[in-house]
Amino acid sequence: MTMANPYLPLSARVLERIQESPTLFTLRLELTDPKAQAAYAFAPGQFNMLYLHGVGEVAISIVSDPTEGQVIDHTIRAVGRVTHGLAKLRAGDHLGLRGPFGRGWPMGQAQGRDLVIVTGGLGCAPVVSAIEYVLRRRDDHGRVNIVQGVKHADDFIWRDRYDRWAAHPRTKVLIAADVGTPLWPWHVGLVTELFDQLAFDPKHATIMMCGPEGMMRAVARDMLAMDVPDRDIWLSMERNMHCATGHCGHCQLGPRFVCKDGPVFSYDEIAELLQVKGL
Amino acid sequence: MDEPNQFLPRAGLQTLIDRLNHAFDRCLGPVVLDGIVQMRPLSRVEQLPAGHHDHQAPGSYRMTRDDGTRQFDWANGPQALKPLLFTPEEPLWRVDRDDTGRLAFTPHNPMRQRTAVIGARACDLAALRLQDQHFLHGEHPDPYYGARRDGLFLVAVDCSHPTDTCFCASSGDGPGCGDGADIVLTELDDGFLLRGTSDPGRAMAASLGLAAATTAQRQAGRERIVAAAAQQRALPDADLSAVLFARQDHPQWARIADRCLACGNCTAVCPTCFCHRSQEDPVLGGSHSEHLRLWDSCFSPGHAYLHGAHLRESIRDRYRQWLTHKFGGWVTQYGRSGCTGCGRCISWCPVGIDVTAELAALTEATK
Ligand code: SF4
Ligand code: SF4
Ligand code: FES
Numbered sequence: 001m002t003m004a005n006p007y008l009p010l011s012a013r014v015l016e017r018i019q020e021s022p023t024l025f026t027l028r029l030e031l032t033d034p035k036a037q038a039a040y041a042f043a044p045g046q047f048n049m050l051y052l053h054g055v056g057e058v059a060i061s062i063v064s065d066p067t068e069g070q071v072i073d074h075t076i077r078a079v080g081r082v083t084h085g086l087a088k089l090r091a092g093d094h095l096g097l098r099g100p101f102g103r104g105w106p107m108g109q110a111q112g113r114d115l116v117i118v119t120g121g122l123g124c125a126p127v128v129s130a131i132e133y134v135l136r137r138r139d140d141h142g143r144v145n146i147v148q149g150v151k152h153a154d155d156f157i158w159r160d161r162y163d164r165w166a167a168h169p170r171t172k173v174l175i176a177a178d179v180g181t182p183l184w185p186w187h188v189g190l191v192t193e194l195f196d197q198l199a200f201d202p203k204h205a206t207i208m209m210c211g212p213e214g215m216m217r218a219v220a221r222d223m224l225a226m227d228v229p230d231r232d233i234w235l236s237m238e239r240n241m242h243c244a245t246g247h248c249g250h251c252q253l254g255p256r257f258v259c260k261d262g263p264v265f266s267y268d269e270i271a272e273l274l275q276v277k278g279l
Numbered sequence: 280m281d282e283p284n285q286f287l288p289r290a291g292l293q294t295l296i297d298r299l300n301h302a303f304d305r306c307l308g309p310v311v312l313d314g315i316v317q318m319r320p321l322s323r324v325e326q327l328p329a330g331h332h333d334h335q336a337p338g339s340y341r342m343t344r345d346d347g348t349r350q351f352d353w354a355n356g357p358q359a360l361k362p363l364l365f366t367p368e369e370p371l372w373r374v375d376r377d378d379t380g381r382l383a384f385t386p387h388n389p390m391r392q393r394t395a396v397i398g399a400r401a402c403d404l405a406a407l408r409l410q411d412q413h414f415l416h417g418e419h420p421d422p423y424y425g426a427r428r429d430g431l432f433l434v435a436v437d438c439s440h441p442t443d444t445c446f447c448a449s450s451g452d453g454p455g456c457g458d459g460a461d462i463v464l465t466e467l468d469d470g471f472l473l474r475g476t477s478d479p480g481r482a483m484a485a486s487l488g489l490a491a492a493t494t495a496q497r498q499a500g501r502e503r504i505v506a507a508a509a510q511q512r513a514l515p516d517a518d519l520s521a522v523l524f525a526r527q528d529h530p531q532w533a534r535i536a537d538r539c540l541a542c543g544n545c546t547a548v549c550p551t552c553f554c555h556r557s558q559e560d561p562v563l564g565g566s567h568s569e570h571l572r573l574w575d576s577c578f579s580p581g582h583a584y585l586h587g588a589h590l591r592e593s594i595r596d597r598y599r600q601w602l603t604h605k606f607g608g609w610v611t612q613y614g615r616s617g618c619t620g621c622g623r624c625i626s627w628c629p630v631g632i633d634v635t636a637e638l639a640a641l642t643e644a645t646k
Pocket of ligand 2: 551577
């Protein structure tokens with residue numbers, strides 16, 4: 001039996017490194033083998049395993065657009081051993097990449113509908129990929145609502161990016177900080193407190209979110225209360241990932257493997273699991 | 280199961296062992312070493328544990344010996360087939376870095392030894408079928424497991440001596456062998472019923488030139504299996520998956536956690552547990568690095584690590600993960616429970632936690 005080896009990374013090179021905030025950075029990568037590069041295809045919401053030489057692998061969501069598969073962007077927060085090491089890479093440095101893995105956003109279902117895209121915390125890569133994807137295909141969708149929550153007003157970055165998003169037709173950007181500052185122009189409080197400003201038809205909308213699980217529970221609860229069907233609410237989940245192939249068992253959330261059944265789930269698939277602490 | 284039975288006289292077993300050693304790179308079989316049954320290279324019939332019996336109980340495994348001649352009058356040892364296919368530690372690939380920093384990834388060839396095993400049990404076959412599903416039948420088949428699985432030939436032996444910790448009859452996996460073997464033996468006093476259960480198995484059986492078993496011999500074999508199905512332990516009669524997922528807040532979890540040491544013995548001996556982690560072994564100087572995988576356990580603190588925190592911090596959460604996955608999650612993932620009733624996790628638990636008892640406590644109507 002000869003089988004493809006799903007564990008073997010491809011060699012990749014850093015084209016550019018962008019510092020987004022003190023802990024957040026974007027690596028723009030290309031595969032070094034032109035054939036592999038030409039064959040590489042992904043969907044928004046999928047992720048790659050990035051390998052740092054001598055240190056190990058980490059699962060990172062892809063933020064670039066699928067039509068520009070030659071340049072693969074990853075926005076990464078330096079929180080662990082591998083990501084701190086990745087933060088030190090510079091243009092021209094090499095690393096390993098395997099992927100793409102997992103089930104991404106329901107872009108098919110989302111066509112022609114109103115969208116509500118919610119994120120808590122910063123630089124939530126899966127949601128950034130969804131927003132960029134949708135706004136590049138603005139005519140394919142109804143009204144677009146982008147709701148961003150941050151803990152502290154000082155954490156807010158990418159102001160120009162939100163301005164650029166808000167400049168699209170029929171696109172609303174709503175921003176909230178748990179803790180404001182004197183000059184903070186937006187809402188102080190929870191993202192869910194902004195929901196009365198949303199422009200969408202709950203019966204004909206797709207909700208997409210990522211962020212802390214507590215926030216996602218609250219958003220789902222309020223969306224259900226507004227009569228959004230649970231199957232139209234989508235969450236991008238995070239768990240420990242070692243293999244990304246459904247074998248190592250680390251990413252399990254109840255009976256679900258986040259790496260292959262997700263990372264994007266519809267709310268009806270995981271609603272009960274989200275209520276249990278310590279899964 | 281309705282394959283025609285032949286009769287292999289006890290004296291003929293050596294011929295089978297010789298044939299297997301000849302046809303395969305190695306033949307493994309049960310040998311008593313350090314007081315436990317272990318799968319080891321087998322070339323002489325005298326190595327088999329004739330007259331040895333295991334006595335297993337919660338937290339204990341003991342072997343005794345008498346002058347009996349039967350070679351399979353024991354239930355199992357701590358490991359059967361899992362480590363042969365899903366190895367405890369395995370290098371997957373190496374990466375070399377040249378002076379310009381470029382990386383070259385090279386896969387390691389899985390050890391392709393073609394292996395014959397004598398003495399697999401019904402619970403081991405059931406576990407093998409589950410591990411096959413997990414490692415081979417998904418979207419990304421595992422080439423390392425697959426290479427070894429390809430070269431595996433199994434002579435399974437129906438169980439005639441279940442021990443106190445066994446409950447394969449209630450899990451539905453034994454004591455008679457289900458699918459997955461190449462040859463199945465039923466041990467009688469003076470020899471074995473033998474049947475080929477795959478094409479290579481039937482070819483091997485035919486090459487032995489055996490006589491058909493008599494009606495009396497077949498009857499004796501059936502009686503042994505029926506007798507072996509009378510077991511002390513059983514799973515509660517309930518939809519365990521539904522019960523466990525509905526009772527994640529049951530107080531019993533905390534009571535188990537008071538005893539559980541989170542040592543991971545249960546997951547190491549369980550023939551279906553598949554969890555593993557990756558590890559990097561860089562050489563000094565950084566020119567190359569080995570990428571390994573090692574068995575892991577949902578009891579290890581790093582199993583549910585995420586962004587600097589542990590999602591299952593308490594032993595309660597980890598035990599709940601183990602039991603809920605084994606008897607609940609598997610049903611969604613692979614269509615059946617992940618437990619084949621082998622009883623290993625009961626015997627090898629240092630504090631004697633008994634999954635059947637804990638499941639009974641969790642299933643009881645009143646909390
Ligand atoms: S859970 Fe225990 S009894 Fe069941 S297969 Fe695993 S080790 Fe054997
Ligand atoms: S999660 Fe636990 S019970 Fe499930 S396979 Fe992994 S180690 Fe075994
Ligand atoms: S990351 Fe290994 S099973 Fe999902």
